Amino acid sequence: MVDIESKAHQTVPPAEVDEVELYHATSFWTKYVFSQDAKIIAIQYSCVAIGIGLVALVLSSLIRLQLGFPDMFDFITAETYYQFVTMHGMIMVVYLLTALFLGGFGNYLIPLMVGARDMVFPYVNMLSFWIYFLAVIVLVASFFVPGGPTGAGWTLYPPQAILSGTPGGTGLGIILMLLSLALFIVGFTMGGLNYVITVLQGRTRGMTMMRLPLTIWGIFTATVLALLAFPALLVATIMMLFDRLLGTSFFMPSLVEFGEQLSYGGGSPILFQHLFWFFGHPEVYIVALPAFGIVSDLISTHARKNIFGYRMMVWAIVGIGALSFIVWAHHMYVSGMHPYFGFFFATTTLIIAVPTALKVYNWVLTLWNGNIHLTTPMLFSLGFLVTFLNGGLTGLFLGNVIVDIPLSDTMFVVAHFHMVMGVAPIMVIMGAIYHWYPKMTGRMLDEQMGKIHFWVTFVGSYLIFFPMHYVGLVGVPRRYPELGDSAFIPESVATLNSFISVAAFVVGFAQVLFIYNLISSLRNGQLAGHNPWRATTLEWQTPQTPPGHGNFDELPLVYRWPYDYSVPGAPEDFLAQNDPGQGPVK
Amino acid sequence: MTVVLIFLMGVLGTSLWWLKHQSLTSKPWLETGLDNIENGTASVGLSKSKMGLIVFLAVVGMLFTLFFSGHFMRQEIEDWRSMPLPPVVWINGILLLAASIYLQAALIIARKQNRDLSYLSPIYRRLIFLRGDESSDASIKHLLLYTCVLTTAFLIGQFVAWKTVANDGFVLSGNPANSFFYVLTGLHALHILGGLIALFQTTAISWNYPESEKLLSRIDLSALYWHFLFFIWCIMIFVMLGWTYDPLIELCQRVIA
Ligand code: HEM
Numbered sequence: 001m002v003d004i005e006s007k008a009h010q011t012v013p014p015a016e017v018d019e020v021e022l023y024h025a026t027s028f029w030t031k032y033v034f035s036q037d038a039k040i041i042a043i044q045y046s047c048v049a050i051g052i053g054l055v056a057l058v059l060s061s062l063i064r065l066q067l068g069f070p071d072m073f074d075f076i077t078a079e080t081y082y083q084f085v086t087m088h089g090m091i092m093v094v095y096l097l098t099a100l101f102l103g104g105f106g107n108y109l110i111p112l113m114v115g116a117r118d119m120v121f122p123y124v125n126m127l128s129f130w131i132y133f134l135a136v137i138v139l140v141a142s143f144f145v146p147g148g149p150t151g152a153g154w155t156l157y158p159p160q161a162i163l164s165g166t167p168g169g170t171g172l173g174i175i176l177m178l179l180s181l182a183l184f185i186v187g188f189t190m191g192g193l194n195y196v197i198t199v200l201q202g203r204t205r206g207m208t209m210m211r212l213p214l215t216i217w218g219i220f221t222a223t224v225l226a227l228l229a230f231p232a233l234l235v236a237t238i239m240m241l242f243d244r245l246l247g248t249s250f251f252m253p254s255l256v257e258f259g260e261q262l263s264y265g266g267g268s269p270i271l272f273q274h275l276f277w278f279f280g281h282p283e284v285y286i287v288a289l290p291a292f293g294i295v296s297d298l299i300s301t302h303a304r305k306n307i308f309g310y311r312m313m314v315w316a317i318v319g320i321g322a323l324s325f326i327v328w329a330h331h332m333y334v335s336g337m338h339p340y341f342g343f344f345f346a347t348t349t350l351i352i353a354v355p356t357a358l359k360v361y362n363w364v365l366t367l368w369n370g371n372i373h374l375t376t377p378m379l380f381s382l383g384f385l386v387t388f389l390n391g392g393l394t395g396l397f398l399g400n401v402i403v404d405i406p407l408s409d410t411m412f413v414v415a416h417f418h419m420v421m422g423v424a425p426i427m428v429i430m431g432a433i434y435h436w437y438p439k440m441t442g443r444m445l446d447e448q449m450g451k452i453h454f455w456v457t458f459v460g461s462y463l464i465f466f467p468m469h470y471v472g473l474v475g476v477p478r479r480y481p482e483l484g485d486s487a488f489i490p491e492s493v494a495t496l497n498s499f500i501s502v503a504a505f506v507v508g509f510a511q512v513l514f515i516y517n518l519i520s521s522l523r524n525g526q527l528a529g530h531n532p533w534r535a536t537t538l539e540w541q542t543p544q545t546p547p548g549h550g551n552f553d554e555l556p557l558v559y560r561w562p563y564d565y566s567v568p569g570a571p572e573d574f575l576a577q578n579d580p581g582q583g584p585v586k
Numbered sequence: 587m588t589v590v591l592i593f594l595m596g597v598l599g600t601s602l603w604w605l606k607h608q609s610l611t612s613k614p615w616l617e618t619g620l621d622n623i624e625n626g627t628a629s630v631g632l633s634k635s636k637m638g639l640i641v642f643l644a645v646v647g648m649l650f651t652l653f654f655s656g657h658f659m660r661q662e663i664e665d666w667r668s669m670p671l672p673p674v675v676w677i678n679g680i681l682l683l684a685a686s687i688y689l690q691a692a693l694i695i696a697r698k699q700n701r702d703l704s705y706l707s708p709i710y711r712r713l714i715f716l717r718g719d720e721s722s723d724a725s726i727k728h729l730l731l732y733t734c735v736l737t738t739a740f741l742i743g744q745f746v747a748w749k750t751v752a753n754d755g756f757v758l759s760g761n762p763a764n765s766f767f768y769v770l771t772g773l774h775a776l777h778i779l780g781g782l783i784a785l786f787q788t789t790a791i792s793w794n795y796p797e798s799e800k801l802l803s804r805i806d807l808s809a810l811y812w813h814f815l816f817f818i819w820c821i822m823i824f825v826m827l828g829w830t831y832d833p834l835i836e837l838c839q840r841v842i843a
């Protein structure tokens with residue numbers, strides 16, 4: 001155990017990190033709108049991401065309306081259904097999860113947790129948000145152009161994505177989608193440089209890499225992945241825009257459409273798939289790694305116990321990050337490939353499961369014999385654990401070529417990825433919001449409402465996605481607005497589909513409670529004090545709550561790792577990272 | 587995608603090498619205090635902006651590598667007809683190289699402010715036609731100006747190159763080889779343009795406030811950026827000429843066959 005007596009009385013060395021010159025805003029506009037303060041930017045990012053996420057949530061309800069009760073709603077045609085599905089998927093993955101984890105939590109937590117006054121390039125950081133905002137505007141605009149948004153599926157596979165048979169394919173829909181993605185990537189790169197360099201160069205004295213909270217490790221590694229993976233999507237968008245607008249044939253093979261020979265020829269749709277999934281698979285971990293990091297800190301704090309195997313956790317994060325670049329073709333098993341390649345990608349896919357499983361064991365072992373407080377953040381963390389495990393197991397099935405081929409493009413896949421990258425990260429986001437809201441606003445969220453919110457969301461998500469596995473196993477394909485009279489689909493599927501839809505509406509509606517809680521607690525929440533969860537990390541040790549401009553009065557000195565909970569002999573059951581410990585202080 | 591993986595291995599290798607020096611094997615739960623930690627804060631010994639630029643260049647490198655990779659995969663398909671590069675491209679290459687050399691000279695002098703020009707070796711001085719009697723401030727601002735001129739000339743040269751090939755009938759949508767030519771050179775030119783705007787500012791600073799503290803770091807960053815883009819340029823020409831013998835692909839093919 002930690003010997004808290006040791007080194008308790010050393011003289012304080014001079015600060016090693018230079019004081020940075022902070023930009024001081026003077027007017028309302030520069031303070032709250034074109035703000036260069038990472039905390040404000042974080043809140044801007046989060047609000048926009050949650051706002052657009054709610055749009056995606058509404059779209060998912062519309063999808064479920066059609067699947068649960070086909071033929072009942074005239075406004076949902078096959079075309080609009082494809083548009084709903086596409087926009088729902090794209091918004092959830094890119095504009096909600098990526099933006100919220102990295103732009104939202106990254107901006108808020110990195111400077112505070114590493115003990116910096118702000119991000120290293122505040123101006124670029126501000127640009128990053130505004131470009132993201134522009135990307136969202138362009139995306140939303142595509143709902144209102146003639147022909148509507150693209151319905152190509154979130155994977156945007158050519159050639160169909162830019163042909164007239166696909167909604168938005170020959171109109172503005174696909175163009176705006178591609179433009180919006182390109183903007184998003186540019187904006188993200190600006191922010192991403194900030195997150196990486198702040199972790200590398202902005203840490204305060206004593207904060208070694210191995211004293212960083214796992215939240216920061218997760219966000220940091222995910223940002224590195226994103227910086228390297230998003231260019232692949234950018235290349236794909238640029239080339240597709242050229243194909244669509246200027247008649248090149250990067251991706252477009254020669255085609256006859258409605259009896260008319262198109263001017264395209266020779267292009268390779270497979271090339272697009274390689275580029276897309278070279279981005280697409282790391283994207284899963286761009287979303288998962290911050291969730292891993294954050295959940296580690298939530299579990300440790302709310303179980304009052306040090307994280308089990310910190311070093312292993314760090315290695316696992318880095319290892320998963322590196323491995324995630326060599327598995328992309330497991331999304332292309334059905335596109336056809338040499339069997340040796342299939343073998344290679346199946347193997348790498350299964351190897352990733354090793355560090356991932358390791359992390360799950362470590363979370364469970366952290367909980368083991370812990371002093372578990374069933375606060376809302378803890379409940380959401382536990383919800384994440386179960387859901388992630390569930391989704392991870394079906395992932396092992398799908399990673400095998402032979403199992404994947406019959407299951408590919410069925411609702412089984414939809415159920416799998418919703419468990420693993422839909423529900424699980426959302427659980428962490430919710431938990432994290434309940435956890436950090438007190439720091440961001442100075443007030444607690446209502447616990448009672450929080451618990452109702454948790455139980456409805458958690459149980460509800462299971463009711464939605466667990467039966468969906470069975471729907472997939474009988475062979476119901478995904479991206480089909482209705483099933484017609486297919487012989488192999490039993491009557492019971494329709495009943496199950498209605499049931500799933502009702503569950504989805506309930507879950508969707510429960511989020512209203514959450515939003516209400518967020519807004520009403522701003523005023524009526526219980527005052528939080530500076531460290532309501534008695535947590536060790538630096539963001540809870542700021543002189544003001546919410547932290548002022550510049551975060552700290554004097555930059556903190558870091559004496560210990562972030563997981564000193566329940567230390568024997570300590571006056572409280574935790575020692576903050578900047579706590580030199582007891583003993584005669586000279 | 588082989589080239590992408592090779593590039594990635596470089597980036598990941600560097601990151602892992604750096605991580606290795608972050609005492610990843612330390613036991614943070616046993617080590618309290620400020621002094622007995624092995625590596626202190628151990629931030630990388632580079633300025634924030636330099637570090638930022640390096641990471642940014644890794645991203646740019648990734649972007650171009652992905653395009654190259656697309657080029658390789660697309661050129662396997664039989665409708666590919668290689669396009670002859672216009673001769674002006676070679677002049678452009680020399681212009682960009684010259685810009686890089688001038689910027690490097692400015693950097694060397696700026697690093698040694700308050701010393702005289704003798705720091706530059708005579709050969710280097712002759713290479714860039716520098717008179718020996720200027721003060722270092724004066725030569726820096728002149729060198730920066732030349733760099734701006736040379737780079738602008740490069741961009742004009744690129745425009746001429748596009749015109750030439752278009753006039754010869756190699757239009758954008760004619761053949762994928764042409765498409766890649768326009769897209770790759772266009773993207774490269776955009777990056778140069780971005781750098782050039784920053785360099786204009788730096789040059790303005792060197793004329794108006796030669797004492798400014800920012801000058802050295804700005805020149806430093808620009809020089810790195812220029813060298814990098816020249817390097818990319820070389821590889822780009824290499825790829826577009828079709829010299830793409832790839833031993834790794836060869837090997838894979840043999841293994842599979
Ligand atoms: C209440 C929550 C949600 C419900 C009820 C829901 C429901 C659905 C449904 C029914 C589909 C269409 C399946 C098909 O016909 O192909 C779908 C697609 C999709 N969803 Fe969700 N979803 C939810 C949340 C999320 C979240 C949080 C994510 C974030 C990762 C997500 C990502 C996706 C993706 C990527 C697709 C595929 C889109 C496509 O096929 O192009 N969903 N969702």
Ligand SMILES: [Cu+2]
Pocket residue numbers: 280281284327328330331
């Ligand atoms: Cu994948």
